[in-house]
Amino acid sequence: MATAHPRFALRPVVPDDTPLLVEIFRASILELAAEDYSEAQQDAWSAAADDEAAFGARLAGALSLVVTLNGTPVGFGTLTGGETIDLLYMHPGVAGLGAGAMLCDALEKLAGARGAKTLTTDASDNARGFFEKRGFVPQRRNTVLRGGEWLATTTMEKPLAGKASP
Numbered sequence: 001m002a003t004a005h006p007r008f009a010l011r012p013v014v015p016d017d018t019p020l021l022v023e024i025f026r027a028s029i030l031e032l033a034a035e036d037y038s039e040a041q042q043d044a045w046s047a048a049a050d051d052e053a054a055f056g057a058r059l060a061g062a063l064s065l066v067v068t069l070n071g072t073p074v075g076f077g078t079l080t081g082g083e084t085i086d087l088l089y090m091h092p093g094v095a096g097l098g099a100g101a102m103l104c105d106a107l108e109k110l111a112g113a114r115g116a117k118t119l120t121t122d123a124s125d126n127a128r129g130f131f132e133k134r135g136f137v138p139q140r141r142n143t144v145l146r147g148g149e150w151l152a153t154t155t156m157e158k159p160l161a162g163k164a165s166p
């Protein structure tokens, strides 16, 4: 019987996830960012995962979570340095079904629990509406060089509700 909502779950990233997360990263950029970036820009952006070992090390160096559907990873996100969402990528097959929100929620809670007062992200143009909806406020426009291509992004910040001091 079909279910109304997919059952997503979260767990920490483990090293064996890396090859699948590289595939999700590439598919996410190539399909979900196509309206805002040229093919050359998308290729340059997704080339960040060409060195799989380096990409795995990037994941291992952050607080990294994977979102699964029936046990299979369908997206991932990272909290870097305690107060930055560095990566947040969903497989196009689950886009718009709430997996990104679930993952971002968890990263926001982890950042808050670790004492962050604000959470920052450098949002791609296609993801800006997603972060705005979650209370992130645009701070400045950037042009970043990725693999020989210039890409426009927006630095966004969200104040986190801190616990009152005793």
Ligand SMILES: CC(C)(COP(=O)(O)OP(=O)(O)OC[C@H]1O[C@@H](n2cnc3c(N)ncnc32)[C@H](O)[C@@H]1OP(=O)(O)O)[C@@H](O)C(=O)NCCC(=O)NCCS
Residues within 6 Å of the ligand: 028, 029, 032, 033, 087, 088, 089, 090, 091, 094, 095, 096, 097, 098, 099, 100, 101, 102, 121, 122, 123, 124, 126, 127, 128, 129, 130, 133
């Ligand atoms: C941005 C991204 C992570 C969102 O993940 P998602 O699982 O599709 O998002 P969700 O289904 O959880 O959406 C949550 C809410 O945000 C809204 N939303 C999602 N993407 C949006 C967008 N681009 N613009 C405006 N609203 C958006 C949804 O409609 C939903 O609204 P609702 O709560 O009213 O139903 C995903 O689209 C993605 O991987 N994009 C490509 C990679 C990328 O650019 N990552 C960000 C790098 S900074």
